[in-house]
Amino acid sequence: MAQERKSRLTLWKAVSWLWKFTKPYRGWVLVGIIAAMAAAIIEVWTGSLTQQLTTNAEKGAAQSVIQIVYAVFTIILIGVPAKYFMVYGVEKSSALIVRDIRNHLMNHIGKLPVHYLEKQHSGDVLSRLSSDLRLIQQFLTRDLAQWFYHPLLFIGCFVCLIWIQWQLVVFSLLLLPFSLLASQWIGNQLRQLTEEAQENMGRMNSNLQDTLGGMPIVKSYLLSGIMFRSYQSLLQLTLQKKLALKKREAWITPVLFTLMISPIVFSVVYGSYLISKGLFSTGELVAFLYLLNLCLDPLDHIPALITNTFEMSGALKRVVDIGNQPVENQEGHAIERTELPPIEFDNVSFAYEPASPILQKLSFTVPKGKTIALVGASGGGKSTVFKLLCGFYALQEGQGTIKVFGQPIMNSNLNDLRSHFSVMTQDSYLFGGTVAENIGYGRANASMDEVIEAAKLANAHSFIMELPEGYQTEVGERGGFLSGGQRQRIAIARAFLKDAPILLLDEPTSALDTESETFVQEALSVLMKERTTMVIAHRLTTIENADEIWVMDRGTIAEAGSHAQLLAKKGLYAQSYHQEFTTDTGKSKEVAYT
Numbered sequence: 001m002a003q004e005r006k007s008r009l010t011l012w013k014a015v016s017w018l019w020k021f022t023k024p025y026r027g028w029v030l031v032g033i034i035a036a037m038a039a040a041i042i043e044v045w046t047g048s049l050t051q052q053l054t055t056n057a058e059k060g061a062a063q064s065v066i067q068i069v070y071a072v073f074t075i076i077l078i079g080v081p082a083k084y085f086m087v088y089g090v091e092k093s094s095a096l097i098v099r100d101i102r103n104h105l106m107n108h109i110g111k112l113p114v115h116y117l118e119k120q121h122s123g124d125v126l127s128r129l130s131s132d133l134r135l136i137q138q139f140l141t142r143d144l145a146q147w148f149y150h151p152l153l154f155i156g157c158f159v160c161l162i163w164i165q166w167q168l169v170v171f172s173l174l175l176l177p178f179s180l181l182a183s184q185w186i187g188n189q190l191r192q193l194t195e196e197a198q199e200n201m202g203r204m205n206s207n208l209q210d211t212l213g214g215m216p217i218v219k220s221y222l223l224s225g226i227m228f229r230s231y232q233s234l235l236q237l238t239l240q241k242k243l244a245l246k247k248r249e250a251w252i253t254p255v256l257f258t259l260m261i262s263p264i265v266f267s268v269v270y271g272s273y274l275i276s277k278g279l280f281s282t283g284e285l286v287a288f289l290y291l292l293n294l295c296l297d298p299l300d301h302i303p304a305l306i307t308n309t310f311e312m313s314g315a316l317k318r319v320v321d322i323g324n325q326p327v328e329n330q331e332g333h334a335i336e337r338t339e340l341p342p343i344e345f346d347n348v349s350f351a352y353e354p355a356s357p358i359l360q361k362l363s364f365t366v367p368k369g370k371t372i373a374l375v376g377a378s379g380g381g382k383s384t385v386f387k388l389l390c391g392f393y394a395l396q397e398g399q400g401t402i403k404v405f406g407q408p409i410m411n412s413n414l415n416d417l418r419s420h421f422s423v424m425t426q427d428s429y430l431f432g433g434t435v436a437e438n439i440g441y442g443r444a445n446a447s448m449d450e451v452i453e454a455a456k457l458a459n460a461h462s463f464i465m466e467l468p469e470g471y472q473t474e475v476g477e478r479g480g481f482l483s484g485g486q487r488q489r490i491a492i493a494r495a496f497l498k499d500a501p502i503l504l505l506d507e508p509t510s511a512l513d514t515e516s517e518t519f520v521q522e523a524l525s526v527l528m529k530e531r532t533t534m535v536i537a538h539r540l541t542t543i544e545n546a547d548e549i550w551v552m553d554r555g556t557i558a559e560a561g562s563h564a565q566l567l568a569k570k571g572l573y574a575q576s577y578h579q580e581f582t583t584d585t586g587k588s589k590e591v592a593y594t
């Protein structure tokens, strides 16, 4: 199957995706933005009031008490609630928006096709859901309102300055165009660096997750040094990117400092000249400088605002990249349970990558109630058969047909299709939680009695009762508090509860010792009764217990028959059997069929 193309998501598409999530909270977003604008207007107002007061004072006009009371009340009545809502409005809306995005993504990830998820590193996905989403929330909380506050403050003050003395404004802002051009150039560089830094963070999380998840292997193979060095070099790379980012950001600061300081210097020089010529008053110059200071204040915040915005846009693209992935087909036709063969492959060809075919015109029928053991060399395509059956990968037109109970699975409802299968792997996956919860995942709303009944059928009840808290015992991460055999029996109990008519087993006893295997094997024999089973077999007992053995070789079934028939054939099976299952003395031994 063709490698998924790296997403080339535009920022506009990413923002439109985010915009959808603001819908229920646009009221609060608007409140935050209006409050920010009101706060800016109040600041400008204070500046223009200063100008009026200094002019009045210079003219010797008595400062009207009413004017001062009016100013104070205006600032209190509008300024205080404006500042309050500027903070609370955006905090509230951003927290709710990000909560909805998290819920949506979690639900969305559960519906993504396996072929997409298999290509992602879970650490990277986690990084997108944690640090990238945190950056988005920080932007919504801290920076969005600022983008309305600072420009408005700048424009408002600018207009007032023009009103007071436009020639002075022109003179004082002579350097402005150069500084703006420089900021834009540096800003473009920041965007690329922030995106790279975020991607590196994802890789670091993946590395950390691998180390934590594989700790027993890391320790036993003395890999901590290697894992640490790999983490260290990623960290170093991230640090370099961050420092390069900060270096460029630091370049903006002196540029903007010059921008800020030069107008004040220019104003004082040129303003003094105008005063000496009698064209400008000292009071006006004081008011002008006050407003100029306010006008330049936004420029002090803009570098951080630009960096944060670029960081957010990189993070947003990475989040939307997952959010925009097409989900599995949730519609499609249902598969009815009929008397027709439970599984049929008709001329099925399949490749993960076009250049490497895995299955080649594979045809077979599994009769109802029978157990088929799939054996064959590693990489022969046995697990691929299961993945196709469960709809994890889809066949393209012309690649053959897969039928379940006589109905093609192409375009079927995948949830419905999977309801017909119970799958067990070599080391069954248990979720964090209690034993009862893990068995209960087999069927929604199963009662405790049903859970216990399933555990009894799976040979698990007695060991569960010996656990410190019985069915309420926590199993630990991935069932780490239980032995391999215990985990398998819990997985079998789950399958009993699910009660699906078809079992797909990837040798559930292959990793177990003989004693555990006996318990698990007994439980499996009960589970397999009156069900149709395909089992990828490595153990001799599993192979011998099957109704038929199919030997897979390079994507086709090379041989089929009972154990005795295949041995008599003296073909591939007999060859592997003699290599793998017999000792030098010719006696049977239990080793993996590879």
Ligand SMILES: Nc1ncnc2c1ncn2[C@@H]1O[C@H](COP(=O)(O)OP(=O)(O)OP(=O)(O)O)[C@@H](O)[C@H]1O
Pocket (backbone or CB within 6 Å): 118, 352, 353, 358, 377, 378, 379, 380, 381, 382, 383, 384, 385
């Ligand atoms: N998601 C994937 N993307 C690309 N190639 C894959 C993927 N999964 C499996 N393959 C390749 O497909 C081939 C068949 O794999 P499959 O797991 O079906 O073999 P298998 O017979 O079950 O092997 P084993 O007995 O070792 O589990 C292998 O060469 C494998 O590398």
